Amino acid sequence: MKRSKDTFNRFVKGDLNGKRSGKPRFKSVRRYRTFSIPQLKPGCLTVTANPHRRKNGSARRDIAYINLPKVGQVKLIYHRPIPERFTIKAALVSHKADGWYITLTLEDKSVPSLKPPEIEATEENSLGLDVGLGRGEAFALTTCATNRSLNSANASPLQTASDGEIEPIQQHYRNSEAKLARLANRKDGKPNKSASRRKLAKKISKHHQKLQRKRKQFHYESATKLVSRDEQVFFVENIKPGNLSRKNKPKQDENGKYLPNGQSAKSGLNKSINDAGWGQFLSILAYKAAKAGKSVVKVKPHDTSQVCSCCNRFEEKDLSVRIHECLCGLIMDRDWNAAINIKRVGSCILPTIKRRKRSRKAATKEAYTVP
Known part of the structure; x- marks a missing residue:
């Protein structure tokens, strides 16, 4: 009521x-x-x-x-x-x-209220984390003035740390799509309101619950692994996965006919975002860090993957470009570069990057240095 x-x-x-x-x-x-x-x-x-x-x-x-x-x-x-x-x-x-x-x-009234620890972030006791979905490649980091020796270790990272360590993502729903589709087809073939249809529907619900629990267990294990490190402050992205997985707005012409809006490609991305569970992972990390006497600080992730972590040069690149290559000679994974920038923004080494307006001519403009 x-x-x-x-x-x-x-x-x-x-x-x-x-x-x-x-x-x-x-x-x-x-x-x-x-x-x-x-x-x-x-x-x-x-x-x-x-x-x-x-x-x-x-x-x-x-x-x-x-x-x-x-x-x-x-x-x-x-x-x-x-x-x-x-x-x-x-x-x-x-x-x-x-x-x-x-x-x-x-x-229990005798238990004092938990206060977040006040820890001053330094270069040694902090770590930047960038969550992602795409195919990642780990490279051997050398000086930014020389070429890199590409030591690729292909993986799909859930999160990439500023020191280059990645946590491979466990795509629980993606791996079970075929089984769920078979169960759904069997259920649709049964008569409506029949006992066999209810049994299959319950079986599908239990399988979804199993995937949910496996994902949560994986997030707890990943957060525990991070908290067990020597770092005291973790800088993470201040993102809203619900906004990132929204549907595209429909487009109509003058006659009211619907035009292609890119939702077909966006649907696969939305499914991967929901399967990764960024929001649940970040909330569990904050809980585990507070329990261990450490802190999690959220920073604005605007254009952290577009700015070079070595020379601060801004160069716009598409989401499909997974390797960051700069004119200064820095070649590294896109998510790794973003994790370093997140740590720099959180440590006030690099000022907060303001979101830039996207335009069709932005790709043809020359790269410039962040002030």
């Missing part, structure tokens, strides 16, 4: 900034997959030891029940014990493909 009221208030009055949301649509009971319980009574969770033993003699999992308002006693799998002195304040019940889950919010 509260969620519906808040939705209508945002539609009529708007939020704190005055922005109004769209008109809320009707949602049936089947469409509500989560409901929140803002307050639980003390002692709502009861845990008793399981008297039965396994065949090898080991103890079984404890038997636990939770008392939910207007629902009653619900049995749950008590897989993680609640720490001492913590009290249960709220709960979030969600329905997923493989069953029901409950998330408990705990509170």
